Amino acid sequence: MTERLYYTDSYLRRFTARIAGLADDGLGVRLDRTAFYPASGGQPFDTGTLADIPVVGVAEDESGILHRLASPLDPGRAASAVECAVDWERRFDHMQQHTGQHLLSAVFEARFGLRTASFHMGAESSTIDLDGPLDPHAAAEAETSANRIVCENRPVAILFEEAAQAQGLRKASGRQGELRIVCIQDLDRSACGGTHVRSTGEIGAVLLRKLEKVRQSVRVEFLCGGRATRRARADYEALSKAAQVFSAPLDEVPALAAAQMEAARAQEKACRKLELELAAFQGRDLYRATAPGAGGFRRVTRRAEGGSMEALRAIAQSFTAQPKAVFLAALADPPSVLLAVSADAALDAGKLLKAAVTEAGGRGGGAPGMAQGSVPGAAELDRVVASLTADSGGRGQ
DSSP: OOEEGGGTOTTOOEEEEEEEEEOTTSOEEEESEEOOOOSBTTBOOOOEEETTEEEEEEEEETTEEEEEESSOOOGGGTTSEEEEEEOHHHHHHHHHHHHHHHHHHHHHHHHHOOOEEEEEEOSSOEEEEESSOOOHHHHHHHHHHHHHHHHHTOBEEEEEEETTTOOOOSSOOOOOSEEEEEEETTTEEEEOOSOOOSBGGGGOOEEEEEEEEETTEEEEEEEETHHHHHHHHHHHHHHHHHHHHHTSOGGGHHHHHHHHHHHHHHHHHHHHHHHHHHHHHHHHHHHHHSOOOGGGOEEEEEEESSSOHHHHHHHHHHHHTSSSEEEEEEETTTTEEEEEEOTTSOOOHHHHHHHHHHHTTOEEEEOSSEEEEEOSSHHHHHHHHHHHHHHTTOOOO
């Protein structure tokens, strides 16, 4: 089995190891000892170099730890010693996030009785799933408490204890034998195989960003250390640009943005009302301009390349509000069709349209007075229009 150097020294950046196994393609390498952390427990794997070849993946299996390389290792190197280097920037970032998770999980449990169900470390942010509800006010309290403990710079120690004798663990471990326990002084004891900083001060700033309800739990997005400061900088720059747009101080941007959104919604509502009023006028005007055909019915077929079916529907409603009226509309993009008839037309628009679009491989339906549907393409749309024109007893204009 591979000796895990990161178990006792998360700060080890360079080490020498012997090759204990090599895949046939030369891309998979096993070492007798390694400081590379394999993906496990919500923490991603380390990267770096092995014999100057980039390490692109590290995984754990029943045989130990397998290192995946970007290019094959010379088979002649088998059983020889190789120089290895861990990508320190990535490693230390993971140490900050993982120790930050232990800190937050302990705070959530101590202050609010919320246990951590799972943890995931992403490339940009990390998440903790808690087993109960958490409101924004409580989240802010937890963030303040966590940052206070960061400032206290409490020691973070790695201990090894027999599972049967290990006491005071935040979460019981199902493992037997020797446990690796990460301890934050006077706060937390957790069985964990991940890499961690030496003291809470090295976690850096702790920033909670988003709460998301997931089934019966809540998912908390957080960032620590370098990630938190980079995100805070990006947030500040985005807010500064918004403040420049509004020509206002940063703190006034949310209220100004809300006021602008409300004004935009009111304007959109007014425009929609005017559009509907215009459509109603167009429908009545179209009815007056359409000569009666057989049986005194006024029939219109409208074709449009683009636009809104909603606008056509408003025109159709106005047109068929008059007696003896049939209105058929076809929209090319997306391929869709609408049929509306007046109350005295003795036609069921819903049944006629559903039958036509179903036969053409589309779907749709509606009420006796108005119905609409969609079809796969232009050819099917032409067939539906021809069918509905014939069924409604008219000829397109």
